[in-house]
Amino acid sequence: MNSFLSRTSSWVLALFLALAGPALAQDAASTANVSKAGVAPGGAATASAGAAAAPAAAAPGSGGGDAAAIAAGDALFKNNCAQCHAVNDKVVGPALAGISKRRTISWLIPWVHNSSKVIASGDEYAVKLFNDNGKQQMPAFPQLSDKEITSIIAWVTSQEGGGGGAAATAATGGVTTGNAAAADGADASGGGKYMDVLLIVLVVVLIVLVVTLAIIANLMKDVLQGRKDLDGRDVEILEQRFNWAGLYQSSALRGIVGVVFALVLLYVGVQSVMAVGLTQGYQPTQPIAFSHKIHAGENNINCAYCHTSVYKGKSANIPSANICMNCHSQIKTESPEIKKIYRAIERKQPIQWVRVHNLPDLAYFNHSQHTQVGGIQCQTCHGPIQNMEVVYQYSALTMGWCINCHRETPLNTKGNAYYDNLVKLHDKSNSAVPFTVSSNGGTECSKCHY
Template structure:
């Protein structure tokens, strides 16, 4: 029994040693080679290590990387040294390394000593990926929802044509009824049957209506009440711009920024936390990202969900170029020219001057989410005024919203007193004085 155990232990040791030697030898003799790399694995490594400074198909902070293997004659040994520690390679006086360093404004490249030969092979395999062709979905499927005459080359039928056809059908029905009526009258006269229109004693309808005083009185009252109702409704809309969605000088998609990319509203509208107004983000905020993002997602990513039938990639890329023109950013040299142009944004939400509203009171103190007033902006391609922003709408919100006392000692004492007075556990903003005229009008 003891001999068997010794023999088993010896076998295990031999197996472990063999596995170690196999692993060591494979890593020792592994070589960088894009042809053996995994492009899919390389895409993930590219996004996590390289995408901040490099693009595949256009110049950014660093050079475009598509075809970099062929550009340097498949010199994998040199590419491995450059990727792992470009600074050390430059210090050796390497001509190619110093030429790249000078061309890109002597911008140092991060070191990636932790990347294995297999990792670098995968990244280089990804750089050989051909640029995918962006296809308009309406070209492949003209009958798909949202594919109209404007975006698929005329494959759909416009609403105006449908309405014209329906109107023509209605006219034909009226004409047929008129012809049938006249034909029946002729048959009746031929048979000696009296027709109502030929009777002299028959009174016109308007005359019968005028002679009935009760019917006239009821009709007049109904018309007056109906007119007053519609007049009041129309006058109530004066100054209410719910649904207003102006066209901006540079198209900005909240759906892509706040929705797809999940950028916090207060990253761009930072003054909403501390100021009365939410503020218009400066173009420098845009350039924090768009110095490196010169085109909409889709050219390098497999998931091309940001573009659709109404707004294709060419449209978004053109709008980014407008941003570059406004800020004076030269994409080729990756530098500012100093030639800037003001962007005249069109205001969407505009309260009257006699109404006071403070964003910081609602955002920072009350903890109200932006969507409470502005609606699902993360789903809006073109932002619009979601709420009516009327006085009645504000008052209803104050009546329904409880005051949040967490971390707010200022209201603790008055909350306890008013809770006893109203006989409730939680106070609404209205019960805390949110209906006083002076709170919003002073």
């Protein structure tokens, strides 16, 4: 018996080491990689962070402008230019790499403000550019100031050659991208993966121990049954069986099962009633297979380019077919899905998109109040829209969901004189609590129901 227990213990220990060994080795390797990368296991930056900061500080000299101008140009480019242009690749319009060498800033500013006017003036370069790109008219941007256009050019210059180098790092606020970011993410998640593996190992070991104990109990029972020196009481205990029939006929057990069954039915019923009218996860099939993952994700098209009223209207409008044609008059013109847009334009009929997010008429909601004034990002309510092939309703959009957000979200009152006195009154009475939407009356019934 002792040799059996010894063999069983050795087998359980060997199984544990076999399962836990790779996880321990992976965690050790992950820690070593983090140390080599110059980041402490707790996440604190080491000497490499300082080394990385030096090129970022040198960005103004290498990127055709200071870091602030490049950062501003990055945002302006994404909001106004990324739909038709890339730095090193041709999209709808030509690649912009080397534009500051081909044209002077005094030529570029009028071109961005109104390219049609420059072409009409007979400018030789402008006419050739227009003809070389299929006579595709570039939209006018009179709202951009000279300084903003200069910032865009500075950012484009910093990105030439596919790299961005130090200037790109400065423009993105020091955020590392590409493989370095992936490596950092892998290192950060190493601890979590190790804990998952360890938990699985412990569960497996527990199951093995239970099975082992059952085997030992059966072996001991077989040994005892072979002995002839047992008295009547020992034999009775050894041969006793569990009384399943008595357990089934027990009134206490039946009462417990009945109560549990009734509670489960009550819970399911309440949940079903509470879910009436909720459409979280709703993902209808659209008449045209439009992919937000390709447009907003891979091509980085700003939401406001298609949903033009997202920052200034009560609702975010569905884009017209004309907006689609800004790009698809040149891109993927033979695609079956794009041809559906052509047919809609030829027939002068709107595309019958299926609405995904729909609030009841009894609730007032202003989109621009949240995006423009509140500064709420699209992903806060719509989820990772840039990763969705087919859009679905990410959030619950219930009254409780809205109220919780109003209670927890601090108001951005900086630079808005409307809130100055309100913030003073709030801080005077309760300075320990942030000035939230609820503090400004955002949970009153009449705010949304009137």
